[in-house]
Amino acid sequence: MGASTVKTLVVPSRRQQIVAAQKTILKQIEQHNYGEQARFAIRLALDEAACNALRHGNHEDPDKHITFQYEITDQRVSISVTDEGDGFDPGVLPDPTHEANLDRPCGRGVMLMLSYMTEVSFSNGGRTITLIKDRNCRKPEA
Amino acid sequence: MADQKSRLQILDTDDVKRVRFRDRHILDETLIQQIADEISLVIDQATEPKILLDFTGVEHLSSAALGAMITINNKVRAKAGQLRLVNIDKQIYEVFVITKLSDLFQIHTDEQKAMSSFS
Numbered sequence: 092m093g094a095s096t097v098k099t100l101v102v103p104s105r106r107q108q109i110v111a112a113q114k115t116i117l118k119q120i121e122q123h124n125y126g127e128q129a130r131f132a133i134r135l136a137l138d139e140a141a142c143n144a145l146r147h148g149n150h151e152d153p154d155k156h157i158t159f160q161y162e163i164t165d166q167r168v169s170i171s172v173t174d175e176g177d178g179f180d181p182g183v184l185p186d187p188t189h190e191a192n193l194d195r196p197c198g199r200g201v202m203l204m205l206s207y208m209t210e211v212s213f214s215n216g217g218r219t220i221t222l223i224k225d226r227n228c229r230k231p232e233a
Numbered sequence: 234m235a236d237q238k239s240r241l242q243i244l245d246t247d248d249v250k251r252v253r254f255r256d257r258h259i260l261d262e263t264l265i266q267q268i269a270d271e272i273s274l275v276i277d278q279a280t281e282p283k284i285l286l287d288f289t290g291v292e293h294l295s296s297a298a299l300g301a302m303i304t305i306n307n308k309v310r311a312k313a314g315q316l317r318l319v320n321i322d323k324q325i326y327e328v329f330v331i332t333k334l335s336d337l338f339q340i341h342t343d344e345q346k347a348m349s350s351f352s
Contacts, residue, residue, distance in 0.1 A: 142262065188333040193334070200296045203296055
């Protein structure tokens with residue numbers, strides 16, 4: 092299947108609808124025959140991005156929306172997740188692997204996305220995260 | 234909430250509580266909270282809890298689930314208890330390694346060894 096599928100999903104900040112949007116995206120990725128490791132990585136990163144948008148971006152306000160914009164080709168999956176929050180600076184996030192932070196229950200989402208995706212970028216003042224996974228990407232490199 | 238189906242299977246083996254997850258995908262935060270609450274109850278009911286978390290069948294975990302495991306670990310330690318993890322899928326184990334949580338938890342590949350490791 093060589094065609095590129097570019098789609099946009101806009102959902103209110105409600106868990107059920109966000110999960111449904113994630114499932115829609117993941118199902119389309121399956122149709123492009125990405126391997127199990129790639130699908131695991133994308134599912135993990137997408138879930139982290141969606142949770143961050145819901146919880147930290149939109150503060151679970153159902154009047155705010157999350158926009159998923161995604162393009163899937165046979166060689167690359169690109170997903171952008173945008174919230175309607177105040178934004179943030181990803182550069183100031185503490186290192187969750189630092190010994191002092193290991194027993195903190197939160198703060199690993201961005202690190203996991205960076206570990207599993209080919210590329211991760213932030214824009215729109217931190218309100219948009221773009222996740223890219225290439226088919227031949229070997230990450231994570233533990 | 235009282236009628237909510239348990240997300241765990243809990244078996245007693247000697248004085249160890251063996252906890253297995255009913256869900257393959259531990260991503261949803263509501264689910265994670267329910268799991269954490271159920272395990273907390275198990276911890277509360279023991280003096281020095283010994284808990285084996287069996288990840289058989291679990292295919293996906295989010296960082297929120299990892300966070301819940303850390304909270305559980307902290308709670309077990311506060312009661313001078315012991316926590317072990319076993320049967321973690323290779324890809325999920327990689328998540329533990331990447332986040333360095335493989336240094337925080339005692340993770341076993343073998344159930345017998347995990348059970349023997351409790352003092």
